[in-house]
Amino acid sequence: MGLSVLHAPILSKELIEQAARPRTYVVRVAFAALLFVVFIASAYSVTRRLEAGEAVTGSGRGLFQMLVLTLFAGIVLCLPATMSAAITEEKERRTLELLLLTRLRPRHILWEKYAGRLVPVLMFLILSLPLLAVCYAFGGLTADDLLIAAYVLFLTCLQVGALALMCSAWCRTSLSAFFTSYALLVVIYLLGWPLTSSGGWVDQTMLPLCPYVLLDARDFASAFETSHLMLLSVVFFLVMARVFLVRRAFVAPRRLLVAFFRRLDGFLERHGLALRFRRRRRHLRHWEDLPDRKPIGWREVARKPLVKPAHLVYILLLLEGPVLLFLLVLSLSEKSSEPGVAFIAPRGALWEVGTAAVVGMSVNAISAERSAQTLEVLLTTPIAGRDIVRQKLHGVRRVIAVFFVPFGTLFLAQLLRVQEGYASWRSSPAAVRLSFVGLSFLSVGLFLWQFAWLTMWMGLRTRSRSRAVVSSVVALLVWSAAPLLGVAQAWSGNLHRPSLWDVFAPLTSPVGCIAVCEVFPNPYWAEMSDALGFLFVAVFLHAGVLFVFRFLCLRRADAYLGRARPRRRFTSGGFFYAPPEQ
Amino acid sequence: MEFVEVKNLWVRYGKTVAVRDLTFSIPKGEVFGFIGPNGAGKTTTIKVLATLLSPMQGHVHIAGVDVLRYPERVRPKFGYMPDFFGVYEDLTVKEYLHFFAAAYRMDRGKRKAVVEDVLSLTDLTGKRDTQVDALSRGMKQRLGLARVLLHDPELLLLDEPASGLDPRARIEIRELLKELRTMGKTVLVSSHILHELAQMCTRIGIIEAGHMVAEGSLNDIYRQLSLHRAVHVQLANQTDELVDKIKKIPGVQGVERDIDRISVRIREEELPCEDLLERLVALGARVRMFQPEAMDMETAFMKLTEGKVA
Numbered sequence: 011m012g013l014s015v016l017h018a019p020i021l022s023k024e025l026i027e028q029a030a031r032p033r034t035y036v037v038r039v040a041f042a043a044l045l046f047v048v049f050i051a052s053a054y055s056v057t058r059r060l061e062a063g064e065a066v067t068g069s070g071r072g073l074f075q076m077l078v079l080t081l082f083a084g085i086v087l088c089l090p091a092t093m094s095a096a097i098t099e100e101k102e103r104r105t106l107e108l109l110l111l112t113r114l115r116p117r118h119i120l121w122e123k124y125a126g127r128l129v130p131v132l133m134f135l136i137l138s139l140p141l142l143a144v145c146y147a148f149g150g151l152t153a154d155d156l157l158i159a160a161y162v163l164f165l166t167c168l169q170v171g172a173l174a175l176m177c178s179a180w181c182r183t184s185l186s187a188f189f190t191s192y193a194l195l196v197v198i199y200l201l202g203w204p205l206t207s208s209g210g211w212v213d214q215t216m217l218p219l220c221p222y223v224l225l226d227a228r229d230f231a232s233a234f235e236t237s238h239l240m241l242l243s244v245v246f247f248l249v250m251a252r253v254f255l256v257r258r259a260f261v262a263p264r265r266l267l268v269a270f271f272r273r274l275d276g277f278l279e280r281h282g283l284a285l286r287f288r289r290r291r292r293h294l295r296h297w298e299d300l301p302d303r304k305p306i307g308w309r310e311v312a313r314k315p316l317v318k319p320a321h322l323v324y325i326l327l328l329l330e331g332p333v334l335l336f337l338l339v340l341s342l343s344e345k346s347s348e349p350g351v352a353f354i355a356p357r358g359a360l361w362e363v364g365t366a367a368v369v370g371m372s373v374n375a376i377s378a379e380r381s382a383q384t385l386e387v388l389l390t391t392p393i394a395g396r397d398i399v400r401q402k403l404h405g406v407r408r409v410i411a412v413f414f415v416p417f418g419t420l421f422l423a424q425l426l427r428v429q430e431g432y433a434s435w436r437s438s439p440a441a442v443r444l445s446f447v448g449l450s451f452l453s454v455g456l457f458l459w460q461f462a463w464l465t466m467w468m469g470l471r472t473r474s475r476s477r478a479v480v481s482s483v484v485a486l487l488v489w490s491a492a493p494l495l496g497v498a499q500a501w502s503g504n505l506h507r508p509s510l511w512d513v514f515a516p517l518t519s520p521v522g523c524i525a526v527c528e529v530f531p532n533p534y535w536a537e538m539s540d541a542l543g544f545l546f547v548a549v550f551l552h553a554g555v556l557f558v559f560r561f562l563c564l565r566r567a568d569a570y571l572g573r574a575r576p577r578r579r580f581t582s583g584g585f586f587y588a589p590p591e592q
Numbered sequence: 593m594e595f596v597e598v599k600n601l602w603v604r605y606g607k608t609v610a611v612r613d614l615t616f617s618i619p620k621g622e623v624f625g626f627i628g629p630n631g632a633g634k635t636t637t638i639k640v641l642a643t644l645l646s647p648m649q650g651h652v653h654i655a656g657v658d659v660l661r662y663p664e665r666v667r668p669k670f671g672y673m674p675d676f677f678g679v680y681e682d683l684t685v686k687e688y689l690h691f692f693a694a695a696y697r698m699d700r701g702k703r704k705a706v707v708e709d710v711l712s713l714t715d716l717t718g719k720r721d722t723q724v725d726a727l728s729r730g731m732k733q734r735l736g737l738a739r740v741l742l743h744d745p746e747l748l749l750l751d752e753p754a755s756g757l758d759p760r761a762r763i764e765i766r767e768l769l770k771e772l773r774t775m776g777k778t779v780l781v782s783s784h785i786l787h788e789l790a791q792m793c794t795r796i797g798i799i800e801a802g803h804m805v806a807e808g809s810l811n812d813i814y815r816q817l818s819l820h821r822a823v824h825v826q827l828a829n830q831t832d833e834l835v836d837k838i839k840k841i842p843g844v845q846g847v848e849r850d851i852d853r854i855s856v857r858i859r860e861e862e863l864p865c866e867d868l869l870e871r872l873v874a875l876g877a878r879v880r881m882f883q884p885e886a887m888d889m890e891t892a893f894m895k896l897t898e899g900k901v902a
Binding site: 299300301302303304305306308309313314315382383384386387388389390391392393394572573574575576577 | 640642643644645646659660661662663664667668670671672673674676677678679680681682683686687690691692694695696697700703739
């Protein structure tokens, strides 16, 4: 009987599926363990004070805030990933049309999907109750604090879930819904944060959209009062999801950037402005009309949109144009005492775009073949698995080469500014200066290649395209953020004085290592120059990581791709397994 | 010499055994029809032959080469067309074929001529410069066959080549396969369309739940199953006495009366259809219609299989 008596077939199906999946329990245990570890790490300072005989009454507030922040971050990071696929996976499996043909109304489909994906998240929140009780025991908390926190977390679930559900109803694929959900969430919360600043430009009637700010409320009543706009946003997202569910149930998937480039091609072709790259040079043979020795590589660079030679030139212009504009504006602006700081933002933006492009291409390289059902045929050709993988990355190689141009422009401009601005830079040994400049250039090739091989490995190992992309993004985020957050947590908790490991740990993160490699235009470079040795070790370690993933991809290419493994040592038959009894 | 040899093949997916102790062989130049219900293990077996799947036990040889030990040596010897396959939609038909010609490391000087040949064979010459994504399903299937033929393989592994096609496209594919048979290719083709296989296959293998339940030429299988050919006869002077006489002709298994005709079941090895006609005339029957029924492969299939899956 169970949920079927509620006449909620979709909700029942969702919950039964979740209950039957081992992954549900693994994630639940992992989340509980993570929460416990974070809590223990934060509580460590309190227990140290207890051991020292100091009073700890009231210290529960700090622990409580940390716990709520962790739960809030967990909801914001995890819920869109699950909720954004709620409708799109039905579209991808072509089951949404069947659901719409039943007597279920669209709003019922939405509500059941919404509830089905919220239940596990609410279960995670319940997991934290014992820890909240411990916080309460330490003191410093009122009943209102607990109530407000519960309200904030519940509201966050509703809001983030509704937003992701709306994206799921709008988008055609789970992948686009996944990225759209996070992008919209960032936009909405970024809009919300300035609104919280007191005495700013914001009208008092405009309220922040991020529920986390409600934690500053005096009592529950004022928190509830302040949350009207957030509640309205939940209703708005759900209404929009209802509108999109039917209207966009049968839309064809669109790749906006590809469509844009196709239109651009057509426009330039009509006006005789199209770029030609045919048979100009011997070394450009891959760009010729027909493939020669490396057909997969040929297709990657000559026929794939965005990687075609003409498109690469457009991309280069799109990247280099803003960089040159930025440099022009910078040269016209007043000279700053910190000339290198202005370069941080454009460099960061370039890294983000470059990483997105490289990761998107390499993770899709194999999984796109799988989802288009073209891989099997390719695997029956005599091309070795390692060659397939290598050739698949030809396009990525060219994109990385394109990114060297804007990065190089920025680095050279930085060098000139720093040369003028920092006396300490001019007076430092040439080897140190050269090392930093060299490391800056090296970091571009090293890390973009590292991301490419890491995500290629993920794409090879994962069967579904959307899972490959999601797991690659999550892996990169965790790897980039975890070492930095770990060190920040350790320092903020004053657990101990910064040790050698504390200096080295951030360098194990690609983001940390890139930031330090390119530190020379910043005022902190002089301090970092003392750690140049560490930096070289870290760069070697990252190069090692690159080669490990490259080695795995190439060595195990055939097995990852899905070819039969050859029996080498024994005569065929009989040695693998005993046949089962009939 | 057997061109394809499969002996005691076992394949398992997790706890499910998809193929159990499968043994069959295909002599060179034969067209072997692989028949079985969904989930019988046809695609799995073809995937093992196409070096895409490792079996847990068994011997598989193509042209004398051990597929399981030397998959890289076997790949140039066969062409594989899966039941569902995609095409590179950013390429034209010509580019697609040149892509695979390069993948099979064909001599660059010969590629153009070979591509033109296979385009002509599959009747796609007029579509040479068409984008692949603009082709119809039937044309894509023909393009798949053209790709398979590019490197002139000795063996063709075709998994449901006519599935999902309209009748015209199906007939075109069938004619193409007949042409390949005349070219001397060894073909392993799986299909659900039984009467189509009956028309083009020299040998048939019926597989169910991973077992080969019958193998041989169509006549062998009918004989194995004691299936009898029915001949529909309309007589202008039909009487009970005449029908009784017909029943007594040696080689006649039985006679069934229908409204406007009789169905005579004959043991063909004893009494060929032509002889039956002679004997009827000799008995004084005035024959208005004489129609031997095509060998009923669907009956054979239903008799041999129980609808079990692996």
